[in-house]
Amino acid sequence: MESNPPKIVCFMCNWAFCEEEMHVPYNVNIVRVMCVGRMDPALVLETFANGADGVMLAGCKPPDCHFVDGNLHSERAVKMLKKLLVLTGLGAERVKLLLVSPMEDKGFGYYAKEFSEEIWNLGDCPLKKAELASTIKANIDAAKNAASAFRLRVLLGREEELTEFMNAYGEKISEEEFDALLDEIVEAEFIRYKIYHLTKAKPCSVKELAETMGIKPSAVLRHITNMRRKGMIALDRVEGYTPLYKALEVR
C-alpha cells in the first residue's frame, strides 16, 4: 500500500446531504451540483484527466429525487461510464454511484471512507505511472469524445422512453437489450475516436492500428469504412499495397 491517500472527487447533489452533519475524510473533495443527473460522463472523464484517483457521484435515493428521476438517469450514465473506464484502462471500480437517503444511520462520511479505502487498495492511478500516462491520456480523450458522441447521447437521453414506454415502431426494449445495445455502441464509438486520434498524429495502416489497439484488423477496417462514410477519416496514400489513413479536420 502506498503512503499517499488517493484524491477523490465527489459530485454531490445539492439536496442530498446537509453540510453541517457530514464528516468527510480530508482526501475527499465535494463538488456540489444540482442533481447527480447533471453529471455529464464527459465531465467525469475530464475529472480523471485532471488527476482524480476516484470519482464518487452522490445523490438521493430513488423516490426522493428533487427532479423526479434525475438520479435514475445517472444510473444508466454511470453504467456507460464504467464501460468507458474499462476501455481506457482506468478500471470500472474508480467510479461509484451512491444513491442513499440522508436519513440512513450511516452518514456520508462512512460511505466516503469506504470508497476511499477501496480506491487506496486499487493502488496508484494508471495515469500517474510514467510508462502508461500517454496511452491512458489518449484513451481518456477518445472516451471523452465518445461520451459526447451524438449517437450515444441520443440513446442515453431516450433511455427512459425506450425501456419504459415504446419506440416509434411500437416496440419496447427490455433493460437487458438496452444495456447490450449501449455497450456495443460505447465500444464502437470509443474505438472510432481512438482511430481518429491515432490517425490524426500520423497516417496509419489498418494493421498498425489493430496492433496498437489490440483488436482484430477486420474490426478496425469495419470502423474505418464507417468513419470514411461519415467524413471523419480519408485515405492518405498507399505504401506498396498498404493503404494509409489520415484523420480529417472536421469535428
Added chain:
Amino acid sequence: MTEKTLQEVRKLPPCRAACPAHVNVQAYVALIQRGKFKEAVEVIRKDLPFPAICGRVCFSPCEDACARVNLDQAVAVRALKRLVADIEREHGRVSAEPVPKKYSDKVAIIGAGPAGLTAAYELAKLGYPVTVFERMAEPGGMMRYCIPDFRLEKFVVANEIAYIKDLGVEIKTGVEFGKDITIESLKKDGYKAVFIAIGTQLGMRLNVPGEDLEGVVNAVDFLRTIALGKQITIGERVAVIGGGNTAIDAARTVKKLGAKEVMILYRRSREEMPALPHEVELAEKDGIKFHFLVAPKQIIGENGRVKAVECLRMRLGEPDESGRRRPIPIAFSEHQYEVDMVIPALGQVAETSSLPPELLSKEKRGPPVQVDPLTMETNVSGVFAGGDIATGPASIIEAVGAGKRAAVSIHRFLTGQDLRKDRDEEKIEETTWVKDWRLLEKKKRRYDAPIEKPHLSFEEARGYLEKLKQKARFEAFRCLGCGPCAECLASMDLCEGDKAVVDEAKCVGCNVCAVICPVEAIKKNEKGVAQVNEDLCRGCGLCAARCPEQAITMKKLSNEQILAMVSAALKG
C-alpha cells in the same frame, strides 16, 4: 436576488395556492430538509404571524392540496410547522426588533383575534403606528378563549402575540367597541383607517323548546368560561349538539373535567362532519360517543333542570349549497337521551349591537357586514372589515388571509394608491410538474408530531430532540417540491436563477431534452428548436448533461464552472 412579492409570483405550488394566507410551504419544507429550522420559522413568519398556533390547530388546506397524495399520503405540513415553531420557542425566541415608524398615519384595529392581529402585524412591518383594541382582558380572540388548552396552550398564543408586540404594535385590552370607542371617536383621535375584526362571539341558538332550562350552556360560552378559569357546574351525562371543531372541543373538555358520559349528537353522518378527522379520532379515544343522523326536537326539563333531549332521526337528502347532503327528519322517530347537561355547538353569530348601523348588511342571511372580498373595504370610506365578521365563522388561517388583504388595502388607501390594481386572487396559478407517477415507486412513511411531552432527563431530552428533528427532516424529504422554484433562499450560491440556455445555432431538434426534462420546462418550438420555459425550469441541468449536440448550457453551473470547481478541489 430579492424576494418576489405575491403580486409578482403568480405561479405557486398547490400547497401555497391552497393556503388562504399563501404561506410559502414548499420553501420551509425545503429548509427543514436541510436542517435549517430557524430559517424555516422565519419563512413562515413572512406570511403568517402564528406558526405555532397554526401548527396546532390549522385545518391545513395545504395538506389537502398536496401532490404527494397521488403517491401515498400528503406531507405532514402542519406537524412540521408545529415542530419548527416549538423548537424555536424552546430554544428561547430572539425577540423581534421594533420596526421604525415610516408613516405617521395611525391605524386602529378592533379585535385582537387572528384577523386583527395579522393586519396589525403586516402594517407594523410596513412601518405604521398600529393600535389594537380588545374587549377581553387578554388578546388572542377565539384562539385564546375558545380553543381549549389541550389543543392550543395559552402560553403558545401569548408567545406569538408577544412577537407581534415586539414589532411595535400597541395592544389595548379591556376596551369595548361601541361603548368605549366608536368609529367617530377613533377618527377624532387621529386614526386615519379602521379595521374591524370583531369576529363572531355569540353561540347560535338551537331554537327548540326548553332551551332556557338550567344545564343548557352554549359551547362558546362554556369554553370561554373554562378559559377564563371560572367555575362551572358539569353534568354527569352530557350531550353536545353539533359536528364542528367547537363541538369536539367542548365534548373533550367536559369529559376531561369529569363528566361520566359524553355524547355528540350530529344531524348528518360522519363524512359530513366539519370537524378535523384527527380530532374526531382523538375524541373517540377519549371515550366520547357519537350519535349520527339525530337532531334535537326539544329539551325536556324537570324542576327547571335538564332531564333529557328528545331527538328525531334524520336521513340524508340531496346536497345543499354547502355541498353536504341535507338532513331530512324522519316522521315519528322521536327518541330520548337521558342527560343532565346540554351543550349546543351549532356555530356562532356576530354581536351586531356594537356595530354602527351604516355598516350592517341589508340582507338577512349571510355575514352581518358586507365587504369587498378582495379589498376588504366596507361601504364607509376608511373603514375595513374582515375575518369572521365579514365571512361568517371560519378558520384561523382564513382570518389571517383576510387580515393580510386588509393590511395591503389599508396601506394602499393611506398612500393614495388604487386598491384593486393587480390584486386578482384568481390570477394565482397552481403550477406543478408532476409528469408521470409511475416513475416513482410507492413508499409509505407517515409522521405525526408527538402530542405529549415525555418526562426526560436533560441528557435524554437532548437525544429526544435530535430524534425529533431527524424524524421531521425525514418527513420533509417526502415533499416532491412540485412547484416552481420555492425561493427558499436556502442555497442561493448554487441554485439562484440557474436556468438552461439553448444555443439555437447548435440545436438540431432531436427532442432529447424534452424527453429528459423532469418538469417539462423545455420543448421544441415551431422553429424546431428547443425552447426553455424559465418559469418552470428549476436548473437541474439534466438536459445539459444529455444534449447530443451540447447546445444546452446552464447559466450558472455550466460545464466549465464544474470543471473549475473540480480543479480547485484537486489543487487544494
